[in-house]
Amino acid sequence: METCDREAEHHCAALRARENMPSDGEVERVAASFKAISEPCRLKILFALRHGELCVLHIVEAVGGTQSAVSHQLRLLKANGIVKSRREGQNILYSLADEHVVAVLELACAHLKCKI
Amino acid sequence: METCDREAEHHCAALRARENMPSDGEVERVAASFKAISEPCRLKILFALRHGELCVLHIVEAVGGTQSAVSHQLRLLKANGIVKSRREGQNILYSLADEHVVAVLELACAHLKCKI
DNA sequence: TTAATATATGAATAACTGTTCATATGTTAG
């Protein structure tokens, strides 16, 4: 009977989904990473850093806003492993943490283009 | 003189960053997409849908929470083009909208694994 | 048509988050 078959099939999918669900901790860490890159100001910072490392003042120039706001956002990005930083004299140079970040940014843009 | 050279180089990077910055509208749409997948509950829904389309009740089983809360989240995911849906009788079956979503999920997991 | 099931939604509250302002820390030059 068709209804039963599909019901069984769907229920099986639901079971698989529940069994393969990552742990709450993993889900929360992934969510935190996405949340970190989900605010326009922070996203602009990442787009700016695509072209190489920048000090805070140059990031402020590139994305607009106050030094304080950008600095707060940079801290959040760093805490979530999205950017890394190194000191050079008085300046602290920020850059994208790894190639995953670059890839995700490009995928997001591709996704956007598709929707147009 | 080293300081001047580096300063020029950095300033050049800042200029490039500003020139290649996507428009505010684009940045906001990308940010909205990431925001859509940045809450643990919604992320769980996406992980559940990796295994195929599911009706709302099965999604509720897979991710926990109330039917109402899940339904609200599904609406948000759909409004941002992260999932799509089709009706089949009484049920509405949800699935991931496109391969970009799948790819981003996998990248996020890879990023997470690297940090351990 | 009526009852039952599946899904969606409006309103309200509670929790969260971004920005601002003032100030602190750390580095270099004099």
Place this chain on the structure above:
DNA sequence: CTAACATATGAACAGTTATTCATATATTAA
């Protein structure tokens, strides 16, 4: 050491968002 510069941070306010509750819509069965 002191002044100047670059960056970071704590607290508070404003805006945003997730959840809950009650209810509405839509489909199917009888």
